[in-house]
Amino acid sequence: MRIRRGLPVFLSLFVAAAFAVPATAQQQEPPEAGAPAKRPARPPHPARPAPVAEAKPTLLAQYAAWGAYTASPGGKKVCFAIAKPTTAETKPPNRPRNPPYMFITTRPDDKVTNEVSIEIGYPFKSASEASAQVGTTTFALYTQGDGAWIKNKAEESHMVDTMRQGDSAVVKGESSRGTMTTDTYSLKGLSEALDRIAKECQ
Numbered sequence: 632m633r634i635r636r637g638l639p640v641f642l643s644l645f646v647a648a649a650f651a652v653p654a655t656a657q658q659q660e661p662p663e664a665g666a667p668a669k670r671p672a673r674p675p676h677p678a679r680p681a682p683v684a685e686a687k688p689t690l691l692a693q694y695a696a697w698g699a700y701t702a703s704p705g706g707k708k709v710c711f712a713i714a715k716p717t718t719a720e721t722k723p724p725n726r727p728r729n730p731p732y733m734f735i736t737t738r739p740d741d742k743v744t745n746e747v748s749i750e751i752g753y754p755f756k757s758a759s760e761a762s763a764q765v766g767t768t769t770f771a772l773y774t775q776g777d778g779a780w781i782k783n784k785a786e787e788s789h790m791v792d793t794m795r796q797g798d799s800a801v802v803k804g805e806s807s808r809g810t811m812t813t814d815t816y817s818l819k820g821l822s823e824a825l826d827r828i829a830k831e832c833q
Contacts, residue, residue: 687702688700688701688702688711689701689702691710691827691828691831692823692824692827693820694820694821694823694824694827695817695819695820695823696714696715696717696816696817696818696819696820696821697712697713697714697819697820697821697823697824698712698713698714698824699711699712699823699824699825699827699828699831700712700713700828701828701831701832707738707740707741708738708739708740708832709736709737709738709832710736710737710828710829710831710832711734711735711736711737711828712734712735712821712824712825712827712828713732713733713734713735714732714733714816714817714821715730715731715732715816716731716733716802716814716815716816717799717815717816717817718813718814718815719731719812719813719814719815720812720813720814721810721811721812722810722811722812722813723810726806726810728751728752728753728806728810728812729750729752729753729777730750730752731749731750731751731752731802731812731814732749732750733747733748733749733750733800733802733816734747734748734749734750735747735748735791735821735824735825735828736748737828737829737832738832739832739833744829745787745788745791745825746780746787747763747780747781747787747790747791748778748779748780749761749763749772749778749779749780749802750777750778751774751777751778751779751802751804751806751812751814752777752812753777753806753807753810753812754776754777754806754807755774755775755776755777755779755804755805755806755807756774756805756806756807756809757807759774759804759805760772760773760774760782761774761779761802761803761804761805762802762803762804763781763790763800763801763802763803764800764801764803765790765793765794765797765799765800765801765818766793766796766797766798768793770782770783770786770790771783772802772804774804779802779804791825794818794821795818795821795822795825797818798817798818798819799815799816799817799818800815800816800818801813801814801815801816802814802815802816
């Protein structure tokens with residue numbers, strides 16, 4: 632099974648600082664019996680994270696639901712678009728989890744363009760897959776810890792093109808405790824945000 636990289640650490644720090652919520656709302660579901668209490672580790676980012684002050688992202692513009700940002704952790708320029716879901720549902724209802732987000736990231740130094748990644752807000756069920764549906768097209772997602780990425784890397788550009796033309800993206804997944812989630816992201820403003828980060832990170 633292919634191991635995907637997690638989000639750069641500074642992005643996680645950025646989310647925690649910029650979209651902070653009360654501590655009671657940030658509680659994750661407890662791990663399964665016998666599982667370690669700590670958050671599952673992700674593959675390390677190849678570059679050592681820069682200090683938060685140096686890596687602090689700068690808002691380029693806000694386009695409807697999507698913000699376009701840039702940052703330079705460790706001197707390497709990174710651009711990304713980020714959005715929160717417009718609706719977030721759990722079954723059973725009202726299960727606590729951290730706020731979910733979708734990122735689309737471009738890292739010129741790593742030759743990465745428009746990498747789609749999702750923070751679901753809880754540890755996924757081990758070895759499970761998630762999905763993202765845009766219109767009538769469904770994309771399988773590989774999961775690790777609380778992150779998800781497109782399973783077939785060759786489909787990523789198609790996924791982004793489909794999202795540019797779509798109205799919403801519906802992300803579904805299952806937690807380690809069996810909670811089913813459905814997060815709906817508005818795609819309004821996504822094309823403009825991607826055009827902006829493409830210009831910034833040529």
